[in-house]
Amino acid sequence: DAGVTQSPTHLIKTRGQQVTLRCSPKSGHDTVSWYQQALGQGPQFIFQYYEEEERQRGNFPDRFSGHQFPNYSSELNVNALLLGDSALYLCASSRQGIWSGELFFGEGSRLTVL
């Protein structure tokens, strides 16, 4: 049973560029949440997708956008990258309607902006 998978694992971009990160949820899960974890900080909630719609959003600018596909996989897009966007981006999956209280995390995509 595959867990949550994310790609790429590492990437380096320059300021002003755009990046797309990808996530496949755990088998049987239909909800994907994205978190940003800056160095030395806890994960910060970016947004959550369910039924291909953004259901909740944290305090992040519109430069951060996402998408969920019919197979429940998801993408996180960040436009006009800033140095402060350097962080570990974590994808977490869960299942609506059966909230056991557990999010299943991938190992993350580490983004470095130069």
Next chain:
Amino acid sequence: AQSVTQLDSQVPVFEEAPVELRCNYSSSVSVYLFWYVQYPNQGLQLLLKYLSGSTLVESINGFEAEFNKSQTSFHLRKPSVHISDTAEYFCAVSAPGGYQKVTFGIGTKLQVIP
């Protein structure tokens, strides 16, 4: 809105000694509380959770936490730590139901000294 405060950013402890990692939460509604652990270069994984019922919850590797509503705390304890417990520990909170948004603290780095 819910929030958590982790009172210690780093906790050094000798192997086989007891440890307590402190967490306080803030919420105007009932809460679910969690402890997640993050080993180096990995994503987060659930260590234990309080949803309802018994206020003392335990993990499979010897950690326990007690939900204290009057003190709004959910401290994590282990009577005897091992080298393998070296990791970063995140306290987290969520509201029952809803869209499963989990809010994390800034984390506590547990350093077990041989």
